[in-house]
Amino acid sequence: MTSTVTAPAEAPPGAGGRERFFGLMQRHGATAVLVLLVAVGSVSFSSFPTGDNLGNIAITSSFLATVALGMTFVIITGGIDLSVGSVFALGGVLAAYGMRWGSFAALLLPLAVCGAFGLVQGLLIARVRLAPFIVTLAGLLGARGLLLSISNEGATTYLIPHGSLLARFGQGSVLGLGYPVYLTLALFAAGAVLLQRTRFGQCVYAIGGGEDAAQLMGVPVTRTKVLVYVMSGLLAGLAGALNAARLSSGVTILGTGMELDVIAAVVIGGTLLTGGAGSVSGTIAGVLLLGVIQNLINQIGDLSSSYQQVVSGGFLAVVVVVQTYLSRVQRLR
Amino acid sequence: MSDAAVPLSRFSRFDRGRVLAWLQDYGVYAAIALLIVINVAITPHFLTLENLRTQLVQVAPVVIVSLGMALVIGTEGVDLSVGSVMAVATALLPLYLGYGIVPAILVGLLGGALVGLVNGSLVAFVGVQPIVATLALFVGGRGLALVVAGGQLKDILNPSLLSLGSSSVVGVPVPVVIAIGLTVVVMAVVRRTTFGRRLVAIGGNRTASELSGLPVRRILLLVYMASGLLAAAAGILATARLQASDPSSLGLLMELSAITAVVVGGTPLTGGRIRVLGTVAGALLIQLVRATLIKHDLTDSLAQMVQAVIILAAVYAARGQAGR
């Protein structure tokens, strides 16, 4: 329900507080669950609501969030991008590799390559009309292959020297939050405006709501779809580069399975995988939900790694059930 | 379910559309044929019975999982939990082998069906999107398997279970026989039963199916259970072949292989259409690609990139089928 995502939907005439409440839930179901979880966590574990701990959750989530921002656009058009995990890792390795030409190049190189990667995927999907799932699956393999060949089959880890501009940005913090967190917030603000307040955003929704209809209405379908995949590639590359800056090195073993976390975050945030509905604010909530769940599992402490997985799968199930239920109450109306 | 039965008389002279339609229907097969020809030319010892056996035996579990995946995708869903289901099945097996092979296998299958039941309930009754519903068990399922197994890899010593993985029926390895049998069953279900017809209809247009009085929820539930069952069966076969129960790594990334097989085989992810034989061919194609790359000892980086290109090429040949 895209109309309710933007403008504060006025309750229909005669609607009571109950409906307004459910309306709010539908848009912010993930946020509601998040608030609940944080409250429970704060009560249960004294070491949870500390500044340090919350700051950790924020910085760890910020990279996933940046990737998820691009994925949100992709999924709203009814597509999917499985390559983000590999591209994220590739971005990091490229950043470290590019360091030999300075911090500026170290940021530009991953953006250029990952953007180009997104462009190729976008063209294959929008122009050649291959299924997004397959194209980006091939992208997942291709990006990983590229990464391995740059890093000498993973044997070489390039470093980002201490004190370089990039490293300082990745590691610095103000008010207990790392710089990347602020950048992520800024990106999300820009993303929200782009999605909700510009014609481009309207086209994104229209394509997801019905590609054929959108085409008939004169939406530049091909261009919009290509752009969306370029964005996703760019953001994944950027997140990878920043993460590498934080770690001071282009770690090669990152990002496997990340695509599923990202998709989960986006979908938990209320974006429909079938396209046409979703919001970036939901995505933030989805990302944070995953981060908090992980953190709480660690807080519990003495769980074996197998039980940790069981608990985190269980958490996920409960969260999506609650979130789905909250949204459905509204949809049935 | 190829609907390409437009009477030939309606084709006027040579027609580009006709060639395209043929490619769409048979693109995977053409790709397989091409790959075999290339291999015969460049790979030493390729055209041997032993090699054929190896490829078929290795692909058998993938085929079985992909069959279930095809059913799920036909309903416009997806099942990410298949790899974890294999782990659950393999973890359960050794626990019950003490009672004999049949109870142990039944318990393994039951485990798969139960996971499918949970998936199906989430999708059909709660209305959770399939990808996240099955993601929960993708994560939790393997954990569960490891809990059940005590985190341990266990060697399998039961001779009848081992023979399931290693013996042959008239020269055809048992896993291959089972995979063929299940393929025939799934094909019959899709083509000949009301269940099969209805599940594709649901994938094609769920609202219309509901209005046409189809028991949509029940069918969805059954489809996910079928996928769970098939994945469990694959897990059991893989266990027998590995001669060990290894829940930590059995079936890793299986969901991606299976989805790829289904889609490369011409079943669109948007549902409403299932191509069973295409799915089998898709799995075979992936297997051949991997085998070729390994046999030629390509480095991992090259292998991954080549694999990407071949997958794209195969789907390009069969495009128009693969959904939007």
Place this chain on the structure above:
Amino acid sequence: MADPLLQVSGIVKRFTGVVALDRVSLDLAPGEVHALVGENGAGKSTLIKVITGVYSPDEGEVRLGGRRVEFGTPLDAQRSGIQAVHQEIGLVPSMSVARNLLLGREPRRRFGLIDFGRMHSEAALTLKSYGIDVDVREPLRSLGLGAQQMIALARAVSVDARVVVMDEPTSSLEPREVDTLFGVIGRLREQGISVIYVSHRLDELYRICDGVTVLRDGRVVHQGSLAELDRLRLVSLMLGRDMSEVRAEGVTRFSGAHDADGAPVLVAGGLTRRHVLDDVSVAIRPGEVVGLGGLLGAGRTETAKAIAGALQLDGGHVTVAGVNLRRGSAAAAIKAGVALLPEDRKSEGIIPTLSVRENIALAALPRLSRGGVVSDARIDRIVDTFMKRLRIKAAGPHQRVAELSGGNQQKVLIARWLATEPRILLLDEPTRGIDVGAKAEVQALIDELASEGLGVLLISSDLEELVEGSDRVVVLKDGTVVGELAGGDLTEEGIMSTIAQVEDG
């Protein structure tokens, strides 16, 4: 005549084997309203899609204002001033009404940001001038098909266009909205804007069209001024049949009253759903055709859906032959013999990925199978019967239903329901988008079914059809029953005045 504004010449368009357009040419003068007519599947929509850049032709060319144009996408066509209202509406159901109306030309503030306040008020204002009074923030899918059609129309004509193409714009419209539309077309004509107009409602054509092109099997069989072509000849050209044969058949094919007797086979009482239905009751006797009348959004579709168990209700009951149906279960209703032909065939009717054959067999599968295994022989028999009886035009039973023309898709759906051998047929706009020939057939079929003892609920925005076809008409307004007409009172004027009375009172 002035130089043609739009020249289409020698267009050929093939789909895997089928030639949909065979050397079609057409000239359109500025300010001309040109009728494009033909049977279902004649190629009208295909021609329109070629003109508007959806398809590119295999041969032939399109000239606009004398210059040759080649449109890669509908966007190109729109930029050149060709706007269209497509047959299958072509709006995005999940987006709000306002966004649909103004997509691509949203009012913007500084930095290119969309001004939603202005967008909503502009949208509401525009729609009001078309007589549509809805909350423009609601998603489009919450509206009835008629309202959606008006919105598509408003969208197409509210920009500067040189040519407006309308593919069956009135198929779901009431007389009142049709009048609004014709007012709009009149204004376009005055501004020198040309219109291509497709409709199966012949009287509409005669009211507003100047020229006419008749298509049959993808070929132009007649071109000229419409005024010089009488109605009978037009029909005979379209159908490719003799004048005399056509003459023998009347305007509609309804025979008049049926003798419905005995107790009602269906009783629906107190159907209530907040904001939509308020205590609606209908009863249908075997062999009776009950019409539902009302304006756009009166709740006719909802009533039919409620009876068929396809709508969650706050209150009410439905009994079939004395047995109470489980509320909100379409399966239970179907089992009891209730069949609903839905209004929106694209989103609620056809399964686009399946063949004609499988679409027809879908609802009747339990009857066509034994022990869960389908009987191909039985399916073939039924499919064959209905494809012949309804004259479904397809390359064969295995053609994908999505490839059929709109009218033929509708027939496939009717066949789906007849195959279940229902006791009660709920027909929501059964002749929507069906050509004159087929329409007569469907009407005759309704008649025939009723005389075989079926109870029929008929919803039609074609008032003539409603009046001729029904034994009784229940009139709805704002979700409540405001009157019932039968016998001598049952006239088009009667229905309109019943609605109007309430409005005044």
Place this chain on the structure above:
Amino acid sequence: AKSENDKQAGAQDTQGQQQVVQTPSGNTPSCTISKFGATKFDLKSGTVGFSQSEKEANPFRIAETASIKSEAKKLGIGHLKATNGQSQFNKQISDVQQLIAQGAQALIIAPLNSDGWEPVLQQASAKHIPIITVDRQINATACKDYVTFIGSNFYEQGKRAADQMVKALGGKGKVAVLLGASGNNVTTDRTNGFKDELKQKAPGIQITFQQTADFTREKGQQVTEQLIQSNPDVNGLYAENDEMGLGAVTALKGAGKKAGEIKIVTVDGTRNAVSQIPSGWISAVVESNPRFGPLAFQTLSKFLNGEAIPDKVIITDREYDSSNAKQSVSSAF
């Protein structure tokens, strides 16, 4: 439930061979608590954090975690907080950060990757928390960024595997290598050690095939099945861990090969692998001892007591071959 063989090797690993420090053990002990700048605390009442890198789902990790936990219990350490990175590097980083936020006063880390520890090292050094890394090294400065590293030398293990291979093949033949997961430090070191040593010691041995089998038994089996058909002339096989080696054994058995036809050398020293030596299926196993608990806590308490610690504690790993396998299999893990 009733399993087939309830007596199979379990996680209980009490009578296993403990780690032995190599003598001479690298450098002279030089790192003291005052030099490092940490604050002294009482191990019994303090909080120690342990970060495991991978699921406890293979014998090495199971034994490693169990050893740390049981030693902590034995010593009566009040708070041992354990986390598991589930093979995701970013998760491990945030795990450790969370441990720090939860008040860990000392950290024992089994790193998933050698590079990329910058954020953790920064936080730890700000709070003067001593870090001991086990089994894998961190690329940073000992006694400054972290206290010390306890573990084997993977490069050395590769070299010793090569020596065993030379012995088994008599200095001539064609060898296939089953590589570990790509991009992994362990893979890189065990490969390089093996290759360098072969080049030097036995130029007559050729490496004709090397493919990754991701450290799993199933992949080991599948890759070997392909290998023996495409390279039937291979007569030696080096598996970079036991699991892949055991998979290769299954594959060879399935193909009707006889024990010893292809000489297999593996690394790790799990009970399963060692017990294949007497039958001849495996020629030799180079040990990588996972029982870090005693040594880690011994080192930690020495450090806290003000004693000097070497900046590297390299342990001697045993080798198993036909001469000692039968006797030592019970002390394998």
